[in-house]
Amino acid sequence: MADHKRIFAGNYCTDSDSSTSIDTAIASVKGTALQFFKNGDSQSTVDPKSCCTWVCWKQECYISTTAVGFRKNDLEVLIDSLRENDLLHYSHLLTGYIGSPSFLQKVASVVKELKSNNPKLRYVCDPVMGDDGKMYVPESLLPIYKETILPLADVITPNQYELELLSGRSITKVDDAWSAIESFHEKGCRTVIVSSSTLGGDNELIALASTKKDGKTTRAKISIPKLDAHFVGSGDLFAALMMAWLYKTDDDIQHSLENTIHSLQAVLTRTLSHALVMSKGDRPTPEQMELQLIQSKSDIESPSPSVRSTIVE
Numbered sequence: 001m002a003d004h005k006r007i008f009a010g011n012y013c014t015d016s017d018s019s020t021s022i023d024t025a026i027a028s029v030k031g032t033a034l035q036f037f038k039n040g041d042s043q044s045t046v047d048p049k050s051c052c053t054w055v056c057w058k059q060e061c062y063i064s065t066t067a068v069g070f071r072k073n074d075l076e077v078l079i080d081s082l083r084e085n086d087l088l089h090y091s092h093l094l095t096g097y098i099g100s101p102s103f104l105q106k107v108a109s110v111v112k113e114l115k116s117n118n119p120k121l122r123y124v125c126d127p128v129m130g131d132d133g134k135m136y137v138p139e140s141l142l143p144i145y146k147e148t149i150l151p152l153a154d155v156i157t158p159n160q161y162e163l164e165l166l167s168g169r170s171i172t173k174v175d176d177a178w179s180a181i182e183s184f185h186e187k188g189c190r191t192v193i194v195s196s197s198t199l200g201g202d203n204e205l206i207a208l209a210s211t212k213k214d215g216k217t218t219r220a221k222i223s224i225p226k227l228d229a230h231f232v233g234s235g236d237l238f239a240a241l242m243m244a245w246l247y248k249t250d251d252d253i254q255h256s257l258e259n260t261i262h263s264l265q266a267v268l269t270r271t272l273s274h275a276l277v278m279s280k281g282d283r284p285t286p287e288q289m290e291l292q293l294i295q296s297k298s299d300i301e302s303p304s305p306s307v308r309s310t311i312v313e
C-alpha cells in the first residue's frame, strides 16, 4: 500500500456517534471503507496499515457502543507503538474535538514528529471549542490552540465563534471574518475555512474559504440553505470532506467547498427526513438524528453540486 494515501484521523470522542470524521475521511479518500466501519465487518476491505490504529480503535468502539474516552496516555501508547512498528509516516493528520490541555499539547508534539518524518504532511485542524457564543471545552485550551496549534496547522476549520475565539476579535460582518482569516495566514496557516457563520440572511449559513500560495490569496464564499434542526457530527463531516477534496483538487478551495457543501446538504436533508418519519412528528431523539452516512454514500463519493461558491476579489 503506497505511503502517500495514509491518513491519520483522530477525533477524541465520548460516544460512537461523534466519530464521523474518521469514517468520512477514510471513505472519501478510500471509497470502500465506509461500509467497513458501519457494519463492523471483518478487516477484509481495509488494509489496516493503509489507515491507522485509531480507525481500528474506533471500530471496536462502534461495535461495543461503550462510551469511550481516548486519553493522553492512550495517545502516548498508540504513538509509541506506531513508532516501534515504523508506522509514523502519514500524508494527512486530522484532529477534531479535544477535551483537555495535556491532550492538545501531546497532539502538538505528534504533529511535529509526523512533520519531521514527512515534511509534506498536511495537518488539518478542526479547533472544536464551542458554538453560538458558548465554549464547551475548558478555556485553558484556547491559548494552546492560538499559540501552538495554529502555527502548526496547514488547514484550519473554525466556525464563526471559534474564529472569534482564536482571533480575539468580534466577527459581525463578512469583512471582519476576512481580516481575522488574514491574521491566521500571517501566523503561518495556509488555508482557513470557516465552516459556518450567520453573516448572511436569516435562511442561510455562510461558509468562507481562503488560501495563500506564493504570496497570493484566493478567497471563496458559499451560501448554504439553512435547515431547521440541530445536527451532531456535521462539523466533523465538513472537516473530513474538506480535507479529502483539498487533496483531490490540489487545493482548489472553490470546488472543494462546493463538493463538501453538496454532500453535507444531502446527508443532513436525508437525516432530517428520516428522523421525522421515525419520530412520527414528535421531536426526534439523538439516535433518530444519527447522520445517514451509509445511505448517502453516492452523494459523498460523487457529488454534483447545485449551489455554487463565488470567488471574492
Ligand SMILES: Nc1ncnc2c1ncn2[C@@H]1O[C@H](COP(=O)(O)OP(=O)(O)OP(=O)(O)O)[C@@H](O)[C@H]1O
Residues within 6 Å of the ligand: 126, 127, 128, 129, 130, 131, 157, 158, 159, 162, 195, 196, 205, 207, 224, 225, 226, 227, 228, 229, 230, 231, 233, 234, 235, 236, 238, 261, 264, 265, 268
Ligand atoms: N442547520 C443546518 N442547516 C444546514 N446546514 C447545516 C446546518 N447545520 C450544519 N450544517 C452544515 O454543516 C456544516 C458544518 O457546520 P457546523 O456548524 O455543524 O460545524 P461546526 O460548528 O464547525 O462544528 P464543530 O462544532 O465541529 O466546530 C456547515 O457548513 C453546513 O454545511
Ligand SMILES: Cc1ncc(CO)c(CO)c1O
Residues within 6 Å of the ligand: 011, 012, 013, 014, 018, 019, 096, 097, 128, 136, 232, 233, 235, 236
Ligand atoms: C464530544 C464532542 N463534543 C462536541 C463536538 C462538536 O459538535 C464534537 C464533535 O464531534 C464532539 O466529539
